[in-house]
Amino acid sequence: MTPNAPELTQRWPAPRKIPVDLRRGKRRDSILRILDVLVSTQVKVAVLIHRDEPPENRIDEYKTTLTVSERTTVATDNDVVSLELRAPGGSDLERWYPGAHLDLYLPSGRIRQYSLCGDPADRRCYRIAVRRIPDGGGGSNEVHDELPVGTVVGVRGPRNAFGFVEPGRIERAKRVHFVAGGIGITPILPMVREAERMGLDWSLMYVGRERRTLPFLEELSSFGDRVTIRTDDEYGLPAANDLLPPNVRSGDAIYCCGPVPMMDLITACVRNEPGVEVHAERFSAAPVVDGRPFRIQLARTGQVIDVAADQTALDAVLRVNPKAPYSCRQGFCGTCMVHVSDGDVDHRDNSLSPAERAAGKMLLCVSRSNSPCLTVTT
Incomplete structure (x- = not known):
């Protein structure tokens, strides 16, 4: 306010509803319509620009939800259960080929990968089979104990990292x-x-x-x-x-x-x-080859974690944070991806693009460090 300027004592609150017309007409004013669109668009753009960044290890949401339609014990020791998964409305499912797997989103929030073991010609059903691992990460126990017929689960896929290649077409196999x-x-x-x-x-x-x-x-x-x-x-x-x-x-x-x-x-x-x-x-992580010890510093807390020469970075992180997300342990699903803000990553995966690596992405399950310490955001 400039010196000696008169003080404004009367306030004019913004209207709760957009006036129909500036000149009190019955039809909506075209200028107001244009201003409404412009302001709404500007607000949406501002929200997108200034919103908080999502966690670096976030992965795509599952594509569909399926219902457990049948459970069958398929080994006489009772430790392997087969699940049939179908669309709630009975519609056709996405086509798949031998060697494909699903990402299964369990009710607890765990994500686990299971190979499809049914018939690819059956478009109405996916079948998986899971062996109970009592002292594992909890996923198999959850499948056995908490997925009765009628349970709705999230699914991403099918995806194939172990495809069966027809001999004579691409291969020379006899x-x-x-x-x-x-x-x-x-x-x-x-x-x-x-x-x-x-x-x-x-x-x-x-x-x-x-x-x-x-x-x-x-x-x-x-x-x-x-x-x-x-x-x-x-x-x-x-x-x-x-x-x-x-x-x-x-x-x-x-x-x-x-x-x-x-x-x-x-x-x-x-x-x-x-x-x-x-x-x-x-079905498990490959052993670490030519590993050297290094440290991981968690950017959010400052905590420093030691990674042994024969230990994966993921295992070291899980030791202090058992709820850290992971799935394949082989460097292709992306669930354990983190952002590295400081340090030189020794990339050992076959999944990240050059642009993702340049942006500081890292897969904890297979990749390591060329420097003494990495600072990561999980």
Whole structure:
């Protein structure tokens, strides 16, 4: 206010409703309509510009909700349950192919990935199977104990990081051999059906501790002697030659899924065989290779976490924050992504784009640090 200016004593409050017309007409004034649109647009833009940034580890919301329509125990030890998921209205679901998996959003907020093990031709149903891991992260226990028929769950996917490639079209494979360890049969089962449908020369070695722990034995029995069951209690721990077909040769394609030691055994055996293709999916994190110890400082709290040379950054974070989000532990789902504000990241994933890496994104489950300490926002 300038000196000696008269003081304004009368106030004119803003109207609660936009006047119909500035000149008291009955039709809405065109100028007011234009001003209303301009002001509303400006407010929306301002909100977008100045809103708080979402957490860096936030992932896309699930695409759809499905209902648990059927539960079946598929191993005689009662520790593997199969769930059928359908759209509430019975509509067709998104198409999928052998090797695909779903991200399942559990009622607790946990996100877990499970391979689809049903028939890709059935567009009305997704089937998954889950083994109970009593001392695991809690996801399998929740599936077993808290998802009765009628439960509505969120789902993202299907997505495929372990696709079955048709021999002769992209590959040069002449013979296909599958190796499944325990619950590792889930992504292999649709591949077996597809190989049979295509008339391929295929075989399956299915291994586990005991027969009662192996799911889907009854379904597999229809394939006859193409399927070999081998259990540790009958034959002892298998060597690589026990898992692979006789005289592995050029033109063979091997698809395997199961425990890490089994996968490493197979890979080491055929690594130097020319013309042999190996396709594998792990159900647990790969061991850390050439790791060095480093520290993670949490930007929000200042807490410093030590990461050992043979430990993943995710495991170190989970030790102090058990509710930190994660899912695949293999560097492709993005659930454990954080933002690094200080430090040099040793990226070991195959998922982040160059732009995401340049923006400071990091996947805790596989990536490490080239510097003594990383400052991250979780």
